[in-house]
Amino acid sequence: MKKDNMFLEDVRLPEIVQRKADIAFLAIQTERSARMNKITENGQNMETETTNHIGNIPHSLTEHAQEIGTGRASRTRKTPHGLAGKRTARRLIAAAACAAVLLVSGSMAGPLKSVLWRSDSGQKEPAPNGTEDNTALQAVEQIDRMFTLQVMAAGSGEGEAVPLKEGHPIPLITNSSKADSWVLCDDDNGNTVNYCINIPQITCEGDDIQSITYSISRGAFQIVQPTAGESIILDGQAYDGELNTGSIGGHYEDDENAKEAGNPGSTDSDIRPEDGPQEDPYEFLLYHSFTVDYQKQSDENTWINFCNVLPDSSDIVQLIWKEGATEEDQLQAMQKMLDQTTITCTVNYTDQTSQSVDIKVGSRLMTRREAGEPLDPGMSPEELEEQTVVITFEQQPAEAK
Amino acid sequence: MQNIKTEHLVEKARQKDPDAFTELMQLHLKDMYRTALAILRNDEDAADAIQDTILACWEKLGALKKTQYFKTWMTRILINHCYKIRKAAGATGTLEEYEEPAAYDQYNLELKEALASLDEKYRIVLTLFYGEGYRIDEIARILRIPKSTVQTRLSRGRKKLARDYYGIQKGEAIL
Numbered sequence: 288m289k290k291d292n293m294f295l296e297d298v299r300l301p302e303i304v305q306r307k308a309d310i311a312f313l314a315i316q317t318e319r320s321a322r323m324n325k326i327t328e329n330g331q332n333m334e335t336e337t338t339n340h341i342g343n344i345p346h347s348l349t350e351h352a353q354e355i356g357t358g359r360a361s362r363t364r365k366t367p368h369g370l371a372g373k374r375t376a377r378r379l380i381a382a383a384a385c386a387a388v389l390l391v392s393g394s395m396a397g398p399l400k401s402v403l404w405r406s407d408s409g410q411k412e413p414a415p416n417g418t419e420d421n422t423a424l425q426a427v428e429q430i431d432r433m434f435t436l437q438v439m440a441a442g443s444g445e446g447e448a449v450p451l452k453e454g455h456p457i458p459l460i461t462n463s464s465k466a467d468s469w470v471l472c473d474d475d476n477g478n479t480v481n482y483c484i485n486i487p488q489i490t491c492e493g494d495d496i497q498s499i500t501y502s503i504s505r506g507a508f509q510i511v512q513p514t515a516g517e518s519i520i521l522d523g524q525a526y527d528g529e530l531n532t533g534s535i536g537g538h539y540e541d542d543e544n545a546k547e548a549g550n551p552g553s554t555d556s557d558i559r560p561e562d563g564p565q566e567d568p569y570e571f572l573l574y575h576s577f578t579v580d581y582q583k584q585s586d587e588n589t590w591i592n593f594c595n596v597l598p599d600s601s602d603i604v605q606l607i608w609k610e611g612a613t614e615e616d617q618l619q620a621m622q623k624m625l626d627q628t629t630i631t632c633t634v635n636y637t638d639q640t641s642q643s644v645d646i647k648v649g650s651r652l653m654t655r656r657e658a659g660e661p662l663d664p665g666m667s668p669e670e671l672e673e674q675t676v677v678i679t680f681e682q683q684p685a686e687a688k
Numbered sequence: 689m690q691n692i693k694t695e696h697l698v699e700k701a702r703q704k705d706p707d708a709f710t711e712l713m714q715l716h717l718k719d720m721y722r723t724a725l726a727i728l729r730n731d732e733d734a735a736d737a738i739q740d741t742i743l744a745c746w747e748k749l750g751a752l753k754k755t756q757y758f759k760t761w762m763t764r765i766l767i768n769h770c771y772k773i774r775k776a777a778g779a780t781g782t783l784e785e786y787e788e789p790a791a792y793d794q795y796n797l798e799l800k801e802a803l804a805s806l807d808e809k810y811r812i813v814l815t816l817f818y819g820e821g822y823r824i825d826e827i828a829r830i831l832r833i834p835k836s837t838v839q840t841r842l843s844r845g846r847k848k849l850a851r852d853y854y855g856i857q858k859g860e861a862i863l
Contacts, residue, residue, distance in 0.1 A: 297718075298796050298819075304721050307735040311742040312710045 434493030456679035502576035506595025523577035536590025810845030
């Protein structure tokens with residue numbers, strides 16, 4: 288091709304490209320320090336730590352950080368000029384770096400905790416020109432191995448799934464027809480806690496995914512599904528113990544409507560003696576782990592819960608049922624109850640590879656309004672401002688294991 | 689020599705050496721820009737794609753098994769990020785809004801003009817072949833298309849560039 292072809296000529300690297308690259312490099316440097324110091328949960332510490340690095344950053348980057356940030360938002364939200372002053376500049380850089388770190392550890396890195404390449408044994412040695420080798424292609428394809436986990440989140444209404452992120456505990460929806468809150472009870476001796484918490488429509492999205500396997504570190508999954516029809520559970524490792532935790536789910540949403548409309552549906556009044564014993568329309572199964580098909584991850588008549596029995600938990604019982612227990616007490620109890628409870632999601636790809644990510648189960652306080660609770664009849668608007676404990680799911684960083 | 693240096697840097701970067709990684713990516717920044725521009729056609733989106741790619745490469749470099757394939761691997765990551773950005777832009781605005789150049793999008797105007805005269809499928813192939821020096825089989829691997837398709841696009845892209853950008857009439861040749 289002639290030299291006057293534009294594709295052969297050297298390009299001039301635009302300033303914005305270099306700037307954004309510099310910020311990415313800064314984020315990498317900062318991320319490394321930040322993770323080593325385990326300060327990502329503390330925004331103030333993060334800023335301080337990041338700011339400590341600024342002294343090593345070229346002055347030009349410091350000057351330009353006000354204008355660019357790291358993300359797409361910088362395009363539409365221009366930073367006002369006149370924000371000079373070293374402290375302001377440093378804060379902006381710290382914020383930009385934090386955002387970049389989140390980008391690394393959240394949206395991109397999160398799902399890539401344990402990439403299991405099972406096809407290694409079948410690889411060929413590369414031909415001299417590399418054309419026969421598929422290692423590069425395999426490596427290249429890893430970038431496509433991204434998936435997103437979603438749950439129905441509090442405050443998002445009934446129909447909106449919210450993706451899980453690192454560093455952002457997502458509160459699960461409560462008081463929904465399809466996302467009941469937990470069952471929590473004490474036994475006769477007063478020192479055992481039983482719980483059963485619904486996972487509101489957890490789903491996974493990504494490319495070339497065949498199935499998804501969920502496992503839990505403590506307790507078991509409880510699957511409540513119709514005895515008739517096809518189960519969404521492809522496979523599972525049964526839980527061999529017993530968990531007297533109660534259950535969530537196991538009713539048709541239409542039952543109440545059917546009764547109101549004069550059709551008793553499947554209620555007791557509809558059972559005639561000549562029909563003989565009625566089979567329970569739902570079964571309750573316990574699993575250590577279970578697998579669902581990517582194409583059918585949920586079903587409107589299937590509830591996926593996680594349950595456990597905690598003996599010798601008088602401290603938790605005390606916190607919850609003591610005289611004058613506050614929401615803070617309940618939160619503390621819940622945190623003790625769910626301590627070290629992690630759900631692992633393993634995505635199985637069509638090419639027999641897989642990836643896993645952990646979800647830490649936690650809890651937090653929110654107002655009922657924040658949690659998206661409806662204002663029931665007889666409830667004053669002020670009651671919506673009362674605090675309540677909600678369960679949270681938080682995707683764990685890649686370095687967690 | 690460049691390849692040896694690259695492989696050395698890749699090896700150090702895989703050990704999570706941020707300085708080596710920075711130097712490595714800096715070496716490839718212009719090539720990355722050229723590729724991103726071929727897809728996105730404006731500097732700001734290209735900068736975003738490159739930034740995302742740098743961060744993704746840092747996270748995933750440990751999974752790269754053979755250092756000699758670093759650039760191929762990185763280019764594929766970059767292309768994926770370019771498509772994601774374009775998809776996101778398409779979801780939030782009209783095509784006209786998206787393609788409107790930013791005020792400071794003043795670099796490499798001739799290259800951008802040349803790119804504008806080509807369909808994307810030709811732009812990428814020509815950029816990877818002429819701009820970055822990839823072989824046909826490498827381009828086929830990066831773009832996941834048959835080698836014959838790469839050859840066809842190269843040929844048609846050249847002709848289209850000659851006709852629509854250089855104004856060369858049938859019978860003349862620039863190749």
